Amino acid sequence: xxxxxxxDMLAAHERIGPHIRRTPIRTSDYLNExxxxxxxxxxxxxxxxxxxxxxxxxxxxxxxxxxxxxxxVATHSSGNHASCLSYAAMRRGIPCNVVMPRTAxxxxxxxxxxxxxxxxxxxPSTSSREATFARIEAETGGDFxxxxxxxxxxxxxxxxxxxxxxxxxxxxxxxxPIGGGGMISGTCLTLATLAPETRVIAAEPxxxxxxxxxxxxxxxxxxDAPKTIADGLxxxxxxxxxxxxxxxVHEIYTASExxxxxxxxxxxxxxxxxxxxxxxxPLAIVLKHPDAFRGKRVGIIVTGGNVDLDxxxxxx
Amino acid sequence: xxxxxxxDMLAAHERIGPHIRRTPIRTSDYLNExxxxxxxxxxxxxxxxxxxxxxxxxxxxxxxxxxxxxxxVATHSSGNHASCLSYAAMRRGIPCNVVMPRTAxxxxxxxxxxxxxxxxxxxPSTSSREATFARIEAETGGDFxxxxxxxxxxxxxxxxxxxxxxxxxxxxxxxxPIGGGGMISGTCLTLATLAPETRVIAAEPxxxxxxxxxxxxxxxxxxDAPKTIADGLxxxxxxxxxxxxxxxVHEIYTASExxxxxxxxxxxxxxxxxxxxxxxxPLAIVLKHPDAFRGKRVGIIVTGGNVDLDxxxxxx
Numbered sequence: 001x002x003x004x005x006x007x008d009m010l011a012a013h014e015r016i017g018p019h020i021r022r023t024p025i026r027t028s029d030y031l032n033e034x035x036x037x038x039x040x041x042x043x044x045x046x047x048x049x050x051x052x053x054x055x056x057x058x059x060x061x062x063x064x065x066x067x068x069x070x071x072x073v074a075t076h077s078s079g080n081h082a083s084c085l086s087y088a089a090m091r092r093g094i095p096c097n098v099v100m101p102r103t104a105x106x107x108x109x110x111x112x113x114x115x116x117x118x119x120x121x122x123x124p125s126t127s128s129r130e131a132t133f134a135r136i137e138a139e140t141g142g143d144f145x146x147x148x149x150x151x152x153x154x155x156x157x158x159x160x161x162x163x164x165x166x167x168x169x170x171x172x173x174x175x176x177p178i179g180g181g182g183m184i185s186g187t188c189l190t191l192a193t194l195a196p197e198t199r200v201i202a203a204e205p206x207x208x209x210x211x212x213x214x215x216x217x218x219x220x221x222x223x224d225a226p227k228t229i230a231d232g233l234x235x236x237x238x239x240x241x242x243x244x245x246x247x248x249v250h251e252i253y254t255a256s257e258x259x260x261x262x263x264x265x266x267x268x269x270x271x272x273x274x275x276x277x278x279x280x281x282p283l284a285i286v287l288k289h290p291d292a293f294r295g296k297r298v299g300i301i302v303t304g305g306n307v308d309l310d311x312x313x314x315x316x
Numbered sequence: 317x318x319x320x321x322x323x324d325m326l327a328a329h330e331r332i333g334p335h336i337r338r339t340p341i342r343t344s345d346y347l348n349e350x351x352x353x354x355x356x357x358x359x360x361x362x363x364x365x366x367x368x369x370x371x372x373x374x375x376x377x378x379x380x381x382x383x384x385x386x387x388x389v390a391t392h393s394s395g396n397h398a399s400c401l402s403y404a405a406m407r408r409g410i411p412c413n414v415v416m417p418r419t420a421x422x423x424x425x426x427x428x429x430x431x432x433x434x435x436x437x438x439x440p441s442t443s444s445r446e447a448t449f450a451r452i453e454a455e456t457g458g459d460f461x462x463x464x465x466x467x468x469x470x471x472x473x474x475x476x477x478x479x480x481x482x483x484x485x486x487x488x489x490x491x492x493p494i495g496g497g498g499m500i501s502g503t504c505l506t507l508a509t510l511a512p513e514t515r516v517i518a519a520e521p522x523x524x525x526x527x528x529x530x531x532x533x534x535x536x537x538x539x540d541a542p543k544t545i546a547d548g549l550x551x552x553x554x555x556x557x558x559x560x561x562x563x564x565v566h567e568i569y570t571a572s573e574x575x576x577x578x579x580x581x582x583x584x585x586x587x588x589x590x591x592x593x594x595x596x597x598p599l600a601i602v603l604k605h606p607d608a609f610r611g612k613r614v615g616i617i618v619t620g621g622n623v624d625l626d627x628x629x630x631x632x
Contacts, residue, residue, distance in 0.1 A: 024340045045588045050588060269625060271362075309581060314625065315631055
């Protein structure tokens with residue numbers, strides 16, 4: 001297991017600079033009043049492909065040797081990692097192969113293809129995905145970029161918190177959603193050195209609370225097929241992200257589906273930004289646990305904004 | 317008729333600085349490709365009360381003498397001007413009286429009240445509104461701040477284009493929606509001095525194209541009760557805004573209801589911001605008239621983001 005360092009994060013930021021946006025911070029007097037603390041929202045939904053995952057993906061893609069770059073990259077994902085890796089590969093002009101379940105939403109497939117990603121469909125099962133991916137990896141020689149359990153990816157995600165601290169001049173806490181733990185790990189990596197007094201809080205759906213239970217149990221617990229509207233947070237922790245979660249995360253809080261949807265709508269209404277349900281979990285837990293945040297300067301990472309606008313969860 | 321000057325705009329910017337946001341610019345590689353030009357979106361939907369109208373309102377409110385300020389301000393509006401004027405008055409701690417038709421959406425009334433505005437309801441007719449407003453004005457002594465036909469308001473709206481030019485380093489064209497013409501007039505006021513080579517283009521719904529027809533005819537034409545989804549653009553030009561439109565606007569283009577909704581959804585999807593239908597008319601006309609914009613640096617003013625999230629026009 002190779003654990004990325006603070007210097008890896010600094011090198012990543014240098015490397016990906018031309019390929020990402022230094023995303024702005026949004027604030028709302030209304031939400032501050034409502035939450036009883038000072039909230040800063042880092043708008044990673046404003047990245048060109050709509051999610052923070054372009055940071056880790058670009059770090060992996062632009063760190064490849066010329067020889068490896070010719071063969072490109074490969075991954076399995078039906079979410080933002082697939083489109084962000086395709087986007088980064090397109091910017092370097094190298095192939096990106098993506099294994100996706102044939103049941104994945106058409107809009108996700110369209111986005112991957114818009115960025116030049118080549119999709120190979122598999123059945124919606126772990127065994128089919130693994131077999132299909134092994135075949136594609138062997139055929140193409142593409143470098144496997146895991147969605148989160150990869151030191152290059154974690155170092156890339158860590159660049160978000162570096163900008164966050166520079167832009168806000170310091171925060172008491174940073175709250176990010178937790179699924180596989182890539183963003184949370186990058187946040188821990190950066191803040192442990194840059195701002196060790198800043199607490200890292202993870203926010204998770206009650207209905208996919210494997211990280212919460214892992215955190216309390218002291219070892220990784222993986223669930224089989226959890227269901228939540230926060231569909232970016234379905235995947236389990238892996239060894240590398242567990243390292244950061246178990247060593248650096250201060251607390252994990254959970255929120256119900258209703259609380260997540262309410263927080264999502266609040267942000268759309270008062271910050272006037274489009275963000276995913278997964279990105280609403282941090283505000284949901286802040287509103288649910290006001291005592292933990294009262295009077296603090298709280299940073300929230302808005303992880304992504306790729307939403308099916310025809311299917312909004314508050315409209316039946 | 318008092319025509320505001322460039323110096324009035326500069327003074328307004330100084331005066332309102334602490335009360336408004338210097339709103340960010342959003343860009344999208346995808347929309348640039350689609351439009352065939354370089355688009356810069358100035359996010360006035362990110363003002364705290366959600367619309368550019370806070371600029372003109374704050375300029376009027378913070379320019380009042382102490383004696384007048386005690387009596388407060390008054391207006392008639394069922395839209396963003398009412399909430400923005402209430403917001404500005406709340407920040408100065410003075411009364412704001414608003415005459416609104418009793419049929420106005422509950423959400424609009426709630427917003428005005430959240431900012432401390434006092435609502436007096438009238439019947440949804442011009443005669444009732446005028447009679448009710450005359451009574452309120454006489455009773456309270458509140459200074460009448462017209463939604464757009466007021467030199468203080470136009471000077472305030474002009475501050476947006478000053479920031480826009482500073483933030484982008486220059487634009488070939490600025491496109492803004494036109495209703496009563498307050499934002500367009502402010503844009504003309506500022507750019508005529510600051511960047512006389514930058515063309516000012518107005519965008520209007522086909523179904524409320526009174527400004528277009530006025531522009532072609534050479535005199536103000538006012539429609540009776542036009543209907544469009546772009547409900548911020550229903551009102552007619554008045555003498556002061558006609559002065560700027562007739563002297564400085566380069567062209568007015570119109571777009572259909574479908575084109576407006578399509579452009580609105582495109583912005584939500586690719587810029588990931590929440591904006592009103594009225595704010596989508598500029599992109600709609602840019603996509604409809606590609607030859608007029610090809611290869612240019614085009615600034616679009618995103619005028620507001622107060623949307624009923626339960627009633628989106630593309631969801632039936």
